[in-house]
Amino acid sequence: MCFDSKNLPLTVENWNSKEFIHKPxxxxxxxPRKLKVASKTxxxxxxxxxxxxxxxxxxxxxxxxxxxxxxxxxxxxxxxKKGSDxxxxxxxxxxxxxxxxxxxxxx
Numbered sequence: 001m002c003f004d005s006k007n008l009p010l011t012v013e014n015w016n017s018k019e020f021i022h023k024p025x026x027x028x029x030x031x032p033r034k035l036k037v038a039s040k041t042x043x044x045x046x047x048x049x050x051x052x053x054x055x056x057x058x059x060x061x062x063x064x065x066x067x068x069x070x071x072x073x074x075x076x077x078x079x080x081k082k083g084s085d086x087x088x089x090x091x092x093x094x095x096x097x098x099x100x101x102x103x104x105x106x107x
Contacts, residue, residue, distance in 0.1 A: 019037050021035075021037060047101065047102060048105075049105075056101070056102075059098070059101075059102075060102060060105060060106065063106040
């Protein structure tokens, strides 16, 4: 993150007034001519089990089942080549998307 050192967000209100973009491809080479971000006043409807689509419900049930989650963690913990594994960006994107879409429900 980059901040103007003369205008740091030191209070909660000041921090919440800032707009943050969580897409790594935006601004990588250059900023787009027109940048659209979600308004803080247009909050999306909170996801509950009642308003999930079928595909969302399948993912939610997977991440809320302890046995399946333990199997996923065991699988993700396997080393492909002993001592040479590095940070996996695909796994990061998976967890980021799950927590972005389901929030505290799967946490």
